Amino acid sequence: MEIILGKTAGFCTGITLALDKTNKELDKSDKVECLGDLLHNDQVLEKLKNKGLVVINDIKEAKQKVIIRAHGVKKDVYDYAKENGIELVDCTCPKVLRVHNLAEELSKKGYYVVLFGERKHAEVLGTFSFCKQGEIIENLDELKQRIDYLNKQEKVAVITQTTYNLQKFSEIEKYLKENLTTENEVYNSICNATENRQKETEEIAKQVDYMIIIGGKKSSNTNKLYEISKKYCKKAIKIETVQELYNEDLKNINKIGVMAGASTPKESIDEVIKYLKERD
Ligand code: SF4
Numbered sequence: 001m002e003i004i005l006g007k008t009a010g011f012c013t014g015i016t017l018a019l020d021k022t023n024k025e026l027d028k029s030d031k032v033e034c035l036g037d038l039l040h041n042d043q044v045l046e047k048l049k050n051k052g053l054v055v056i057n058d059i060k061e062a063k064q065k066v067i068i069r070a071h072g073v074k075k076d077v078y079d080y081a082k083e084n085g086i087e088l089v090d091c092t093c094p095k096v097l098r099v100h101n102l103a104e105e106l107s108k109k110g111y112y113v114v115l116f117g118e119r120k121h122a123e124v125l126g127t128f129s130f131c132k133q134g135e136i137i138e139n140l141d142e143l144k145q146r147i148d149y150l151n152k153q154e155k156v157a158v159i160t161q162t163t164y165n166l167q168k169f170s171e172i173e174k175y176l177k178e179n180l181t182t183e184n185e186v187y188n189s190i191c192n193a194t195e196n197r198q199k200e201t202e203e204i205a206k207q208v209d210y211m212i213i214i215g216g217k218k219s220s221n222t223n224k225l226y227e228i229s230k231k232y233c234k235k236a237i238k239i240e241t242v243q244e245l246y247n248e249d250l251k252n253i254n255k256i257g258v259m260a261g262a263s264t265p266k267e268s269i270d271e272v273i274k275y276l277k278e279r280d
Pocket of ligand 1: 012014015071093095163193194221262
């Protein structure tokens with residue numbers, strides 16, 4: 001059995017930075033609060049909780065110092081912390097911060113900002129809070145329903161969630177070129193780590209009989225890798241831990257592809273590779 005492991009599998013720079021900063025805080029203190037789960041991986045999160053990380057769900061629950069995770073937060077969290085003397089350890093990924101700044105800048109210039117992404121995702125809610133006027137659109141179907149309204153706006157700017165599906169955004173860009181008639185600016189703000197990982201997933205999925213995506217159940221970028229795999233490979237599975245492979249029928253599989261989301265630690269990837277080699 002041949003195994004192809006994606007070169008881009010595992011932690012991205014944003015998650016690595018957030019973990020480094022959090023571990024440094026945990027070395028200094030035996031209890032550190034974090035607003036929301038630091039990352040979407042239960043195994044890593046559990047280890048951090050054992051070291052003293054306490055997850056709070058509202059900034060109003062904060063006692064003193066609070067970690068802001070890589071996804072970023074809404075603008076009012078910064079305002080509340082400032083007004084109430086709460087120290088923030090800001091681990092927002094620099095690439096997410098860039099999108100926040102872009103949203104704010106475009107909004108100030110009077111653009112009606114359309115943000116493509118998952119309406120309930122923390123990153124999307126954070127970015128959208130920097131827009132004075134605009135809306136969140138999830139996909140091309142929704143865009144088609146909103147296009148007449150958008151064309152009534154004086155000027156429209158389009159941005160994306162950093163983990164948006166690259167191929168779906170290409171279809172959106174094409175549709176906008178043909179149908180958005182008002183003054184507009186379109187920005188692909190998908191981060192390069194996401195872009196490269198999605199491209200590599202597609203390449204691998206096209207050449208294997210079976211595709212394994214490793215990542216947290218709540219991880220948005222992992223779910224997109226799974227969507228891509230299902231499109232290009234006849235058999236694809238999304239797992240969080242190696243145990244989920246134990247009952248999989250791998251008979252007649254000659255070539256397996258392995259990819260992992262941005263919050264998946266190296267240990268989880270290594271365990272899967274070791275298991276596949278042993279089962280061969
Ligand atoms: S996926 Fe991209 S934007 Fe998100 S944390 Fe990682 S590097 Fe940053």
